[in-house]
Amino acid sequence: MNCPFCAENIREQAKLCRFCGATKGADGWAAPPHPLAAASTRPGASTIRFCALLLIASGIFDAATATSAVALFGSVRGGWVAISYHVLYSALFIGMGVGFLRRVRLSLDLLAVSTLIVALDKISFLIAPVESELVRELRRQRELVDVLGGLENLESLAATLTLVSWCGFALYIWWRRGYFRR
Ligand SMILES: [Zn+2]
Numbered sequence: 348m349n350c351p352f353c354a355e356n357i358r359e360q361a362k363l364c365r366f367c368g369a370t371k372g373a374d375g376w377a378a379p380p381h382p383l384a385a386a387s388t389r390p391g392a393s394t395i396r397f398c399a400l401l402l403i404a405s406g407i408f409d410a411a412t413a414t415s416a417v418a419l420f421g422s423v424r425g426g427w428v429a430i431s432y433h434v435l436y437s438a439l440f441i442g443m444g445v446g447f448l449r450r451v452r453l454s455l456d457l458l459a460v461s462t463l464i465v466a467l468d469k470i471s472f473l474i475a476p477v478e479s480e481l482v483r484e485l486r487r488q489r490e491l492v493d494v495l496g497g498l499e500n501l502e503s504l505a506a507t508l509t510l511v512s513w514c515g516f517a518l519y520i521w522w523r524r525g526y527f528r529r
Pocket residue numbers: 350351352353354355364365366367368369
């Protein structure tokens with residue numbers, strides 16, 4: 348059956364809704380005593396909050412490393428391109444993290460935008476991999492060609508893994524979107 352107050356699926360024999368705290372008495376279901384307090388028990392709440400903390404941490408890391416060069420659209424870029432890149436990610440991640448903690452539904456839109464940006468970023472890297480400083484240094488020492496091939500594959504593998512895990516994360520949040528305020 349579905350709880351008459353929060354519409355979450357609960358057992359037929361339930362006398363207490365584990366989602367919103369509504370209770371079943373002699374004359375039927377009664378409203379939960381503190382409906383808002385129930386948010387923390389929504390499915391996925393603790394996972395989403397953990398993700399929020401990770402997002403805020405990586406947002407702070409991006410802001411702290413704002414001047415470091417980035418591999419973007421086929422070359423390594425520094426200067427204002429790198430700074431805009433880091434500031435964009437920092438703003439998205441911190442915005443999403445705070446939104447997740449506060450259950451703001453708008454953070455689902457931020458998630459969609461971020462997914463698009465991460466996908467463009469990683470797919471462009473996979474189509475045109477950029478040499479990192481390390482790979483470039485190794486290329487100068489020709490005897491290390493085998494290591495070099497391995498490293499390039501490793502960087503593409505890392506980009507693929509990032510993309511796949513980001514999509515998994517986005518799908519999970521979308522699946523648990525009931526956590527956010529309507
Ligand atoms: Zn309920």
